[in-house]
Amino acid sequence: MTTSTDHGRPDPESSTLDLNRDGRSVSDRGETVCVIGAGPSGLTAIKNLTEHGFGVDCYERETGVGGVWNWRHDRSPVYASTHLISSRPLTQFPDFPMPDDWPDYPHHSQLLSYLERYADHFDLRRHVWFGTEVVRVEPVDGDRWDVTTRSTGGYGPERTSRYAAVVVANGHNWSPKLPDYEGLAEFRGDVMHAAAYQDPAQLRGRRVLVVGAGNTGCDIAAEAAQQAAHCWHSTRRGYWYAPKYLLGRPADQLNDVLLALRLPRRLRQWLFHRLLRASVGDLTRFGLPRPDHRMLETHPIVNSQLVYYLSHGRVTPVPDAVRFHPDSVELADGRQVDPELVVFATGYLPRFEFLDPKILGDDGMTGRPALWLNAFVPNHPTLAVAGLVQPDSGVFPLSHWQSVLFARLLRLRETRPSKAAAFAATVTARAGERYAGPVKESSRHWFEVGHADYLRALQRALHNLEAK
Amino acid sequence: MSQQVRVIRGREWARPVRPVRREVLEAVPGLDEGRPPLLFVPGFGHGAWAFAEHWLGHAVERGFSGYALSLRGQSGSGPAPEATLRAYAHDVVQAAAGLPRQAVLVGHGAGALVVAHALARYPARAAVLVAPVLGGWATAVAALRRNPLGTLPALVGGRLRYSRAQLFGPELSPDEARRHLSRLGRPARRAQWQLLFGREPEPAVGDPPVLVLGSPEDRVVPRSALTRAARRYASAPLFFPGMGHDLMLDAGWREPIDAILDWLEKEPSGG
Numbered sequence: 001m002t003t004s005t006d007h008g009r010p011d012p013e014s015s016t017l018d019l020n021r022d023g024r025s026v027s028d029r030g031e032t033v034c035v036i037g038a039g040p041s042g043l044t045a046i047k048n049l050t051e052h053g054f055g056v057d058c059y060e061r062e063t064g065v066g067g068v069w070n071w072r073h074d075r076s077p078v079y080a081s082t083h084l085i086s087s088r089p090l091t092q093f094p095d096f097p098m099p100d101d102w103p104d105y106p107h108h109s110q111l112l113s114y115l116e117r118y119a120d121h122f123d124l125r126r127h128v129w130f131g132t133e134v135v136r137v138e139p140v141d142g143d144r145w146d147v148t149t150r151s152t153g154g155y156g157p158e159r160t161s162r163y164a165a166v167v168v169a170n171g172h173n174w175s176p177k178l179p180d181y182e183g184l185a186e187f188r189g190d191v192m193h194a195a196a197y198q199d200p201a202q203l204r205g206r207r208v209l210v211v212g213a214g215n216t217g218c219d220i221a222a223e224a225a226q227q228a229a230h231c232w233h234s235t236r237r238g239y240w241y242a243p244k245y246l247l248g249r250p251a252d253q254l255n256d257v258l259l260a261l262r263l264p265r266r267l268r269q270w271l272f273h274r275l276l277r278a279s280v281g282d283l284t285r286f287g288l289p290r291p292d293h294r295m296l297e298t299h300p301i302v303n304s305q306l307v308y309y310l311s312h313g314r315v316t317p318v319p320d321a322v323r324f325h326p327d328s329v330e331l332a333d334g335r336q337v338d339p340e341l342v343v344f345a346t347g348y349l350p351r352f353e354f355l356d357p358k359i360l361g362d363d364g365m366t367g368r369p370a371l372w373l374n375a376f377v378p379n380h381p382t383l384a385v386a387g388l389v390q391p392d393s394g395v396f397p398l399s400h401w402q403s404v405l406f407a408r409l410l411r412l413r414e415t416r417p418s419k420a421a422a423f424a425a426t427v428t429a430r431a432g433e434r435y436a437g438p439v440k441e442s443s444r445h446w447f448e449v450g451h452a453d454y455l456r457a458l459q460r461a462l463h464n465l466e467a468k
Numbered sequence: 469m470s471q472q473v474r475v476i477r478g479r480e481w482a483r484p485v486r487p488v489r490r491e492v493l494e495a496v497p498g499l500d501e502g503r504p505p506l507l508f509v510p511g512f513g514h515g516a517w518a519f520a521e522h523w524l525g526h527a528v529e530r531g532f533s534g535y536a537l538s539l540r541g542q543s544g545s546g547p548a549p550e551a552t553l554r555a556y557a558h559d560v561v562q563a564a565a566g567l568p569r570q571a572v573l574v575g576h577g578a579g580a581l582v583v584a585h586a587l588a589r590y591p592a593r594a595a596v597l598v599a600p601v602l603g604g605w606a607t608a609v610a611a612l613r614r615n616p617l618g619t620l621p622a623l624v625g626g627r628l629r630y631s632r633a634q635l636f637g638p639e640l641s642p643d644e645a646r647r648h649l650s651r652l653g654r655p656a657r658r659a660q661w662q663l664l665f666g667r668e669p670e671p672a673v674g675d676p677p678v679l680v681l682g683s684p685e686d687r688v689v690p691r692s693a694l695t696r697a698a699r700r701y702a703s704a705p706l707f708f709p710g711m712g713h714d715l716m717l718d719a720g721w722r723e724p725i726d727a728i729l730d731w732l733e734k735e736p737s738g739g
Contacts, residue, residue, distance in 0.1 A: 051591060051674050051675075088484065089480065089481045089482075089484045090481050094475075094477075094589070095589060095590055095591050095673050095674070096565050096590070097558075097561060097562060097565055097589075099562065099565075099566065100484070100485065100486075100487035100558070100562050101487050117565075120568065120569070121565065121567070121568070121569060121570060122570060122591075123569065123570070253481065253482045253483070253484070254482070256478050256479075256481045256482035257482040257483075259478050259482075260478035260479045260482055401475055404473075452476065452478065455475045455476050456475075456476055458475060459473070459474075459475035459476060462473055462475065463472055463473075466472070466473075
């Protein structure tokens with residue numbers, strides 16, 4: 001329950017001033033928790049922490065809530081036609097449903113209005129410092145954290161506040177991953193990352209090569225099929241393209257029917273393979289490579305349109321690009337194509353530039369933190385990462401439960417320290433655990449989770465924490 | 469009440485409740501003083517009209533915005549003959565999440581059971597259970613004793629009929645009582661059945677304060693049931709003697725709503 005006390009914002013006058021190691025002044029924020037980012041994961045962290053009685057300061061580099069779903073933000077990857085790929089019940093926060101008269105797969109602008117309503121409904125904005133970016137997060141004695149912030153863009157002085165705990169919710173879909181190809185610098189056509197793709201007008205009348213078969217790559221290929229003079233779609237391997245509806249219901253809901261029936265994974269895979277073969281047929285007839293893996297072994301690609309445009313001949317499937325020439329692109333099968341525009345839909349990488357990678361257990365600087373439940377950090381019981389999951393559902397429910405678990409853990413540190421210590425031991429022992437079946441190697445596969453496996457593990461952790 | 473938090477809801481995710489048009493009557497004060505909105509949930513057979521009669525207007529006079537919902541299949545909401553308790557709770561959560569601020573859920577009669585279910589799915593600011601019919605065998609036995617002819621058919625899937633003496637105290641004029649009785653609708657058969665034999669509500673999320681009130685002369689909810697309901701939420705019931713089950717329609721309707729609003733103003737999180 002929220003208390004009526006306004007926990008307010010960091011105010012150097014009213015809090016104790018302290019000096020940190022470098023002699024800079026630090027304002028002590030007492031038991032307040034710092035949340036980094038006011039996207040979906042950050043918002044639900046604020047909501048659940050305040051609900052559990054904590055004061056919260058949230059820092060957001062942009063001027064609005066919503067994170068990646070706010071198309072006004074320069075780091076937002078959404079394009080005009082972005083729609084959800086997981087259906088409403090598997091995407092919404094578990095305690096704040098989307099309106100039930102919305103479509104099964106809402107548009108990104110609806111998602112933003114949903115997040116804004118969430119922020120207003122629970123009065124979250126009063127906790128957020130907008131236009132403020134976090135520069136450094138450093139551990140100090142007593143499991144506390146010094147968080148140094150400044151105005152976005154580097155203007156103004158830095159200020160450091162000391163917090164009892166930190167939730168990192170800076171998102172993982174804003175730092176584009178750009179592949180490196182031989183000769184790319186000499187290529188005379190236009191090259192862009194999908195992060196810069198906003199509108200099909202950018203494709204109109206041009207010969208377009210789309211690289212990457214993630215959900216974004218497939219969306220852009222389907223738009224290019226309607227707008228571009230020609231579209232090549234380059235993919236590294238064959239994939240399963242799940243339609244948005246199967247057997248008359250959203251495909252992810254069908255998967256959950258099967259999950260609720262406790263069908264084993266192999267049986268579900270077999271069923272989906274049969275269903276796809278029966279309804280869509282063998283995709284190799286369009287020149288696509290045969291998938292080298294079973295369904296549910298990569299992040300699901302949910303796209304009903306791509307196959308449709310393949311069947312119209314509006315998209316030409318091609319293999320991986322090998323090298324770029326000034327006027328053409330050479331493909332793995334020796335073919336050359338001559339696009340005017342190359343769109344790299346090659347994804348994004350998580351980045352935590354304000355944190356020493358060693359803190360997240362990433363000693364080898366591989367960019368892959370070693371966490372338990374993708375959220376809890378060994379040896380740092382008051383630090384949590386929210387939303388660092390790529391589930392086969394929406395991220396919001398997972399972030400919600402992560403922050404509920406973290407809030408209860410922080411409470412137990414005061415009321416039952418032995419329970420909190422046992423939790424910390426589990427975090428250390430089980431860091432790096434995975435919550436999906438076998439997944440094909442990719443730069444993001446390590447945080448791919450099955451929503452049912454993941455939430456079951458999280459529920460178990462919650463029950464163990466609360467057990468007498 | 470099972471005390472463990474439920475994270476996995478595979479069946480619910482796989483089978484979302486179908487939307488049905490919802491009637492929500494609202495009364496909003498001209499000046500918003502930041503008070504939490506009240507969402508009134510009527511019991512079986514009743515609709516939003518039951519609150520529009522007196523309570524909505526009175527709440528507004530005291531600076532609270534009030535919203536009254538008709539559950540699906542009731543009054544002005546869309547038809548839903550196959551409605552379940554889950555669908556009713558869905559309607560309440562949808563209506564609550566649609567309000568500008570975190571809401572106080574006020575459930576009357578079986579609407580209190582719907583609210584108790586909704587509390588597990590929506591972190592309400594607070595909850596008020598008015599003459600709560602929380603279901604189970606005790607409810608059936610009490611109703612059978614007071615009104616055997618009206619209740620018996622309901623047990624075998626037929627219509628539940630209330631008598632005047634069940635709903636109203638002696639002070640309400642017969643004309644008015646007749647007018648209200650004529651507006652009573654019929655709850656869905658499955659929801660009626662689940663009221664008696666359905667699952668217990670899950671624990672409320674967000675730990676909201678809960679107020680229970682009723683009348684010791686209520687012929688639907690015995691005094692012991694009120695005490696039991698209040699104990700479930702670690703409080704004691706407020707009693708309004710001389711009134712029937714329908715506290716919002718009976719002659720003394722002003723006292724209970726004033727008590728609710730006073731409680732909300734005192735409650736540290738409410739005002």
